[in-house]
Each structure stands twice: as C-alpha cells, then as structure tokens.
Amino acid sequence: MESPRRRTFEVEDGGFIALVIFITLAFAYLLAPYFGAVLWGVVAAIMFQPMTAKLSVRLGGHSNLATSLVLLLLIAVFVVPTILLGINLVNEATALYGKLTSGQIDIGAMLHDLQSALPQSVRRFITQYGLSDLEKLRAEFGSSITTGLQAVAGRLLSVGQGALSFMAGLGVMLYLSFFLLRDGQRYGDLVRESLPLNRDTRDSLIDHFLLVVRATMRGTVVVAVVQGAVGGILFSLLGIEGALIWGVLMGFLSLLPAVGTGFVWVPVAVYLFATGEMGKAAILVFCGVFIIGMVDNVLRPILVGRDTRMPDFVVLISTLSGLELFGLNGFIIGPVIAALFMAVWNQQRERKLAMAAEMAAADSSTEATEETAAHPS
Structure with missing residues (x-):
C-alpha cells in the first residue's frame, strides 16, 4: 500500500511541474511583443559569443571591453547597412511606383513588344487561349506590380512611422545581446542543468x-x-x-x-x-x-x-x-x-537500437548460461 507521505510528494511534484509550465508560458506571453528582438539577440549571442570569449582572453580578461567591441562591430556590419538599405529601398520603390503611375514605364508597350517578338506558333497559342488582350494583361500585370510596390513601400514606411517601436525593439536586441555575449556560457550552463x-x-x-x-x-x-x-x-x-x-x-x-x-x-x-x-x-x-x-x-x-x-x-x-x-x-x-x-x-x-542491442546481448548471455548449465564440462 502506498504511503500517505509518498502520495504527498507526488502531488507536490505534480503541482510544481504545473507551476513551472504555467510560469514559463506566462513569461513567453510577456516577451511576445519583443519576440523578434529577443530572437535576434539570442541568435547574435549564439553566433558571436565564441568570438567574444576569445577576444576577452586576448584583452587580459576585460570581458566588458571585449563585448562592447563585438557589439560595435555588429552594429557597423549589420544594423547600419540594414537601415540604409531600407531607406534606399523605400526611395526606389516610391520612384518606380511614380514612373508606373505617370506612364514613364508603359507595361502595355512592354507586353506588346514581347508579343511581337514571339514566334508565330507561340502567338497562335496565346490567341487561342485568350491571352492576346493586351489591355486586360496590362491592367492586371500593372496592377500587380503597383500593388506590390505599394506594399513594399508601405511596409517600410510603417517601420519609419513606428520609429519609436522600432528603436525600442532594436535597443532591446542590442541590450540583450550585450549580456548574452558577455555571460553566454554561464547562461548556457544554467539551461543545460535545468x-x-x-x-x-x-x-x-x-x-x-x-x-x-x-x-x-x-x-x-x-x-x-x-x-x-x-x-x-x-x-x-x-x-x-x-x-x-x-x-x-x-x-x-x-x-x-x-x-x-x-x-x-x-x-x-x-x-x-x-x-x-x-x-x-x-x-x-x-x-x-x-x-x-x-x-x-x-x-x-x-x-x-x-x-x-x-x-x-x-x-x-x-x-x-x-x-x-x-x-x-x-x-x-x-x-x-x-x-x-x-x-x-x-x-x-x-x-x-541501443536498447535492442542490449536485449540481444542479454538474451545471448542467458542462452550461453543455460547451455553451460545443461552441458557442464
């Protein structure tokens, strides 16, 4: 019969496991608004923590200095070029959208030139399946391109308009990256042990x-x-x-x-x-x-x-x-x-496979023992 004390331990253990799961899910929900920032902070630490550790050794154990130098390198190589690329992409998408809407880039003329250059057999195929209506194609194709450009420009402009949120996410990522780069090995060991x-x-x-x-x-x-x-x-x-x-x-x-x-x-x-x-x-x-x-x-x-x-x-x-x-x-x-x-x-x-190998070895050992017992020398 199971003792009351053992049942109490099992209930307490089950309750603690439930509490761990609940608190973990609650913490994940809490981090959800900055999920991307946390993810990229962890990724940056995984990628560059070994470099930070080696640099810290070369600098005589000055881990803060080594981490700061690596973080400045990441900002210079990844963050600044990405922001500049986004700005230039907005400008180019806006300019291309303007040329499409003003007629400087004529989708209809481009489709006409393309159709005229195709072989006769291909043109017959296009006509047979009703693909020769250039105005319809122009409207659909041009609409798809302009919609895509509007989406690109709108998405990037929304980042610019939400500059406060963007800067907050970037700050969280860099702040988290600093501590993970500096103390990543210790945090990794804590995760392993838990x-x-x-x-x-x-x-x-x-x-x-x-x-x-x-x-x-x-x-x-x-x-x-x-x-x-x-x-x-x-x-x-x-x-x-x-x-x-x-x-x-x-x-x-x-x-x-x-x-x-x-x-x-x-x-x-x-x-x-x-x-x-x-x-x-x-x-x-x-x-x-x-x-x-x-x-x-x-x-x-x-x-x-x-x-x-x-x-x-x-x-x-x-x-x-x-x-x-x-x-x-x-x-x-x-x-x-x-x-x-x-x-x-x-x-x-x-x-x-390991369990099967162990069972096979145990069976073989048992058979050998039985054989020895049945035929003693």
Missing part, C-alpha cells in the same frame, strides 16, 4: 541546436546577401529599372533552394531576348547560371556543412512555413524546428 533530460540526450540536442542555428545563419544570410548583391549590381549595370528592388527580392528568394533567384532573372532574360536585347540577355543568362546560381551550389555546402545538411524539400517547406507563421523571423525558426525534429527522432532511433 532541462529535464538525461545528460547524453540533453547535451546532444543542445549541441545540435547551436550547430543548426550557426549553420542556418551562415548558409542563409551569407548566401542571400551575396546573391542579392550580385543580382542587384548586375541589373544596375544592364540598365534595368528598380535594380535595388530586384536585388533585395533575389536575396529573399534565395531562401528557396536551387531555383529561388531564377524567379527574378529568368523572366527578365526572356523579355530581353524577345525584345532584341541579345547582348544584355546573354550576359544576364550567363551570370544568372554561372555566378548567381553557383553561389548557392558552392557557398551553401561550405557554410552549412554535412552535419546539418537537410534534404532540400525539408528546407523549402520549413522555410516557407516559417515565413508564413512567423514573418521574417521564420526563415531561421522554420529550418531550426525542422532540424531539431529530425534530431529528436534520430535520438529516438538510436535509443531503440
């Missing part, structure tokens, strides 16, 4: 989480920046309107493995070919295939590494779902959740 998992499973999952975050950031951000920069510069050199917008769009679409940037430069190349701009089209195709495309094929495996390499379909689905659920933050949350899902199930598989 998790209700056995030591081997806990250490394996935490190490895998840190590995995935670093690999995702390197493989995603670096590739996006390089592909977007190369694409934007190429469009600018070819004299294509809105080069900065197309470059940023290519950077975002590079989140989609293998074909992402092709959604931008391939239609532009087709238009250039169709309208007789053979030289520009050939340059764009060559650079798109052998420079922009190869950036993904060459850099991503080097930056991500084999240990965290996931199937492309998993990366694609988790990235799109992450963006849908969490906005811009989802491009890191989605792949990290997918990687941890695979890691947890790999742990489960390894545990089952």
Whole structure:
C-alpha cells in the first residue's frame, strides 16, 4: 500500500511541474511583443559569443571591453547597412511606383513588344487561349506590380512611422545581446542543468541546436546577401529599372533552394531576348547560371556543412512555413524546428537500437548460461 507521505510528494511534484509550465508560458506571453528582438539577440549571442570569449582572453580578461567591441562591430556590419538599405529601398520603390503611375514605364508597350517578338506558333497559342488582350494583361500585370510596390513601400514606411517601436525593439536586441555575449556560457550552463533530460540526450540536442542555428545563419544570410548583391549590381549595370528592388527580392528568394533567384532573372532574360536585347540577355543568362546560381551550389555546402545538411524539400517547406507563421523571423525558426525534429527522432532511433542491442546481448548471455548449465564440462 502506498504511503500517505509518498502520495504527498507526488502531488507536490505534480503541482510544481504545473507551476513551472504555467510560469514559463506566462513569461513567453510577456516577451511576445519583443519576440523578434529577443530572437535576434539570442541568435547574435549564439553566433558571436565564441568570438567574444576569445577576444576577452586576448584583452587580459576585460570581458566588458571585449563585448562592447563585438557589439560595435555588429552594429557597423549589420544594423547600419540594414537601415540604409531600407531607406534606399523605400526611395526606389516610391520612384518606380511614380514612373508606373505617370506612364514613364508603359507595361502595355512592354507586353506588346514581347508579343511581337514571339514566334508565330507561340502567338497562335496565346490567341487561342485568350491571352492576346493586351489591355486586360496590362491592367492586371500593372496592377500587380503597383500593388506590390505599394506594399513594399508601405511596409517600410510603417517601420519609419513606428520609429519609436522600432528603436525600442532594436535597443532591446542590442541590450540583450550585450549580456548574452558577455555571460553566454554561464547562461548556457544554467539551461543545460535545468532541462529535464538525461545528460547524453540533453547535451546532444543542445549541441545540435547551436550547430543548426550557426549553420542556418551562415548558409542563409551569407548566401542571400551575396546573391542579392550580385543580382542587384548586375541589373544596375544592364540598365534595368528598380535594380535595388530586384536585388533585395533575389536575396529573399534565395531562401528557396536551387531555383529561388531564377524567379527574378529568368523572366527578365526572356523579355530581353524577345525584345532584341541579345547582348544584355546573354550576359544576364550567363551570370544568372554561372555566378548567381553557383553561389548557392558552392557557398551553401561550405557554410552549412554535412552535419546539418537537410534534404532540400525539408528546407523549402520549413522555410516557407516559417515565413508564413512567423514573418521574417521564420526563415531561421522554420529550418531550426525542422532540424531539431529530425534530431529528436534520430535520438529516438538510436535509443531503440541501443536498447535492442542490449536485449540481444542479454538474451545471448542467458542462452550461453543455460547451455553451460545443461552441458557442464
């Protein structure tokens, strides 16, 4: 019969677990308004805390100075360029929208030139399926472009109009980053010791989480920046309107493995070919295939590494779902959740295999003992 004291301990333990879960959820709800700031502060600490620790050692243990220098580096390399890019993107989107509405950029004329340059068989196909109504196409296509530009400009302008909220989020991120960069190892040890998992499973999952975050950031951000920069510069050199917008769009679409940037430069190349701009089209195709495309094929495996390499379909689905659920933050949350899902199930598989091996060894030992007992020497 179970003793009253044991039942009391079980009730108290259950109550404490419920309290831990409730308080944790309440704290997560409390942080929700600054979820993005906290997320990027943690990511910055994961990425650059090892650098901060090494710099602190070189500076004779002056951890505050080392952390301040690393934080200033992050501001100079990431924060300031991002703000300047946003300002320039607003200006270019506004200017392009003005040219579209004023008729300086005539979508109808562009579609007419494209249709006139197509082969006769293709034009018959277009006519057969009712795609030759240029006015309708012009209205729909032009409306889509202007709506997209309005959305881009509106979203970025809303950031400017909500400058107080933006600055508060940025301040929270930098403030949190400072303490996590300086004391990240201590906080990490506290998390390790608090998790209700056995030591081997806990250490394996935490190490895998840190590995995935670093690999995702390197493989995603670096590739996006390089592909977007190369694409934007190429469009600018070819004299294509809105080069900065197309470059940023290519950077975002590079989140989609293998074909992402092709959604931008391939239609532009087709238009250039169709309208007789053979030289520009050939340059764009060559650079798109052998420079922009190869950036993904060459850099991503080097930056991500084999240990965290996931199937492309998993990366694609988790990235799109992450963006849908969490906005811009989802491009890191989605792949990290997918990687941890695979890691947890790999742990489960390894545990089952280990248990099966132990049971097989125990059965073999039992059979050997029985055999010895049945046939003593």
